[in-house]
């Protein structure tokens with residue numbers, strides 16, 4: 001009997017690889033090995049509805065236990081993989097057990113970056129990546145009066161929005177000169193910054209935390225490069241994520257630091273090994289592109305799963321992402337890097353608008369605020385070769401969907 | 412508990428008890444009903460939870476919000492009169508017996 005497919009990491013990418021392999025006709029055994037104890041669950045609510053009380057534990061699982069049984073996918077949860085022996089085709093777990101494989105897939109995701117600052121290990125200092133983290137943060141929020149969020153990316157800002165709405169005094173410290181410096185273009189970042197300031201969040205950019213001070217082992221304040229000491233009884237470090245590719249590096253796979261290099265079908269440089277999701281990256285010319293999103297984990301996972309079943313095929317995909325802060329639904333379609341022009345569709349002061357980004361006249365990305373229908377159209381527009389002109393995009397009397405109809409192939 | 416019937420594209424049916432206050436999407440995902448993806452987990456960001464509500468039931472649901480309405484024009488499978496996003500249909504006792512059909516595709 002074949003040893004089958006072993007997937008490392010039980011979350012979006014891992015589940016998708018397993019499901020797509022099955023749905024594409026793979027008949028061998030499939031095992032998913034995950035270090036977290038829970039059934040694979042949704043991460044996005046952890047910084048949003050889970051903290052505000054809108055989402056509870058019962059809605060978090062990605063799929064029911066019965067679903068995995070029906071797909072003949074074995075889940076081994078609660079134990080980390082500690083070594084991969086590629087020659088011997090086996091994965092070793094922390095409890096000493098071995099899982100043999102014919103095909104191996106890395107879906108180990110990423111982990112929260114921590115600070116190596118004095119005081120970073122005080123009580124009251126949190127990171128947010130897992131359900132266990134979210135439970136701790138939620139408990140701490142009940143007594144939080146003053147919070148400092150270190151890092152002005154999406155996760156930090158989502159938590160800041162919940163904290164300030166709950167009546168906490170909140171400061172966001174961002175080391176670069178603006179919020180969302182890695183994940184969004186300046187026009188959207190400017191709108192988001194204003195949204196936070198107008199609701200009472202102190203947004204400080206170009207400033208780094210230098211030291212966390214505490215009493216009796218609990219954090220009491222945060223010092224930073226602007227020579228200010230801010231009192232805080234809750235500190236969230238939201239300073240980005242590091243790909244969990246150490247086992248892949250150790251087993252000799254091609255990696256960029258700890259990101260595993262894959263092609264458009266989720267294949268690594270070794271034919272029997274695949275990777276998908278936050279732990280994987282693709283080469284784009286000389287650059288390496290790694291995305292952290294549900295869309296990417298799902299699409300890459302699907303491609304890798306098909307490759308396991310011998311049905312590798314390249315599909316053009318438009319990256320997309322969402323973030324909910326206050327009553328604002330932010331949605332990003334496409335990749336904004338390298339844009340040379342942008343136009344606004346609608347009025348920013350209405351709180352419902354779109355930002356259309358162009359490079360050399362071609363639409364490459366669209367951010368929308370509180371326009372989920374337009375976001376879906378925008379994804380198709382970014383994918384369509386015909387695209388749209390900046391003038392048409394900026395003109396609200398123009399029906400965007402008419403450009404899609406015109407662009408449909410004649411076949 | 413109110414019961415919802417999910418009709419697959421091949422006509423087969425799954426009856427699921429869905430707790431009051433949960434969505435039709437939740438009932439599908441937590442009971443292994445195939446064909447509803449729900450990539451965004453129910454926050455009106457993805458439109459991969461599309462269903463066709465049985466004609467008999469369409470008018471007994473609260474109408475879609477403006478945002479849902481806009482998204483329904485952009486679903487992967489064709490839009491039909493009973494098209495709804497299942498994460499936006501909250502199950503109540505009044506909806507006991509609700510029937511929804513799963514579309515061909517969600518993405």
Ligand SMILES: Cc1cc2nc3c(=O)[nH]c(=O)nc-3n(C[C@H](O)[C@H](O)[C@H](O)COP(=O)(O)OP(=O)(O)OC[C@H]3O[C@@H](n4cnc5c(N)ncnc54)[C@H](O)[C@@H]3O)c2cc1C
Nearest residue numbers: 009011012013035043044081108109110277278292293294
């Ligand atoms: C708080 C938060 C909010 C987010 N919000 C959004 C959002 O709104 N929209 C969006 O698109 N994306 C969002 N993201 C990003 C999204 O959740 C990730 O891109 C996605 O989870 C990546 O999926 P993955 O399966 O690649 O990795 P992960 O979800 O990180 O899962 C990897 C799994 O592998 C496990 N693992 C790692 N090493 C080992 C090992 N050696 N052995 C066994 N198991 C191992 C990990 O513990 C984890 O369970 C958010 C992320 C966080 C943390």
Ligand code: FES
Nearest residue numbers: 453457458460498
């Ligand atoms: S689950 Fe995403 S819109 Fe319904």
